[in-house]
Amino acid sequence: MTDTIFQKIIDKELPAEIHYEDDICLVIKDINPIAPTHLLIIPKKSIEKISDSNKEDQELLGHLFLVAGKVARDLGVEDAFRLVVNNGADAHQTVFHLHIHLIAGREFSWPPG
Ligand code: 5GP
Numbered sequence: 001m002t003d004t005i006f007q008k009i010i011d012k013e014l015p016a017e018i019h020y021e022d023d024i025c026l027v028i029k030d031i032n033p034i035a036p037t038h039l040l041i042i043p044k045k046s047i048e049k050i051s052d053s054n055k056e057d058q059e060l061l062g063h064l065f066l067v068a069g070k071v072a073r074d075l076g077v078e079d080a081f082r083l084v085v086n087n088g089a090d091a092h093q094t095v096f097h098l099h100i101h102l103i104a105g106r107e108f109s110w111p112p113g
Pocket of ligand 1: 032033
């Protein structure tokens with residue numbers, strides 16, 4: 001299987017605006033933001049989509065949410081942000097390496113489209 005764009009960014013083969021990095025994940029700015037703040041929280045472990053994760057990923061998945069909260073606090077958007085995970089092409093997943101969108105800085109509507 002060929003590497004996804006995110007794998008290449010993790011491996012530093014492609015550039016990205018990195019907001020945060022640790023041993024487990026990378027947080028980058030989305031190249032095509034849909035809000036004033038639009039970051040992607042990407043685990044370094046390659047998991048295609050959330051429905052492919054399993055029990056052994058429990059700690060990793062928890063870490064991604066803790067990082068989301070930390071990043072939101074760092075940016076001062078902790079009172080209003082949205083986390084989105086698209087799972088599968090029909091749910092508009094376009095990069096098949098698990099990632100969480102962190103979106104903030106504009107009004108939200110509900111239900112999401
Ligand atoms: P998905 O549709 O899979 O949930 O989200 C993929 C996201 O990755 C999209 O919001 C898209 O704008 C972003 N994206 C695609 N290619 C790149 C890239 O090369 N660099 C960055 N920073 N973001 C990308």
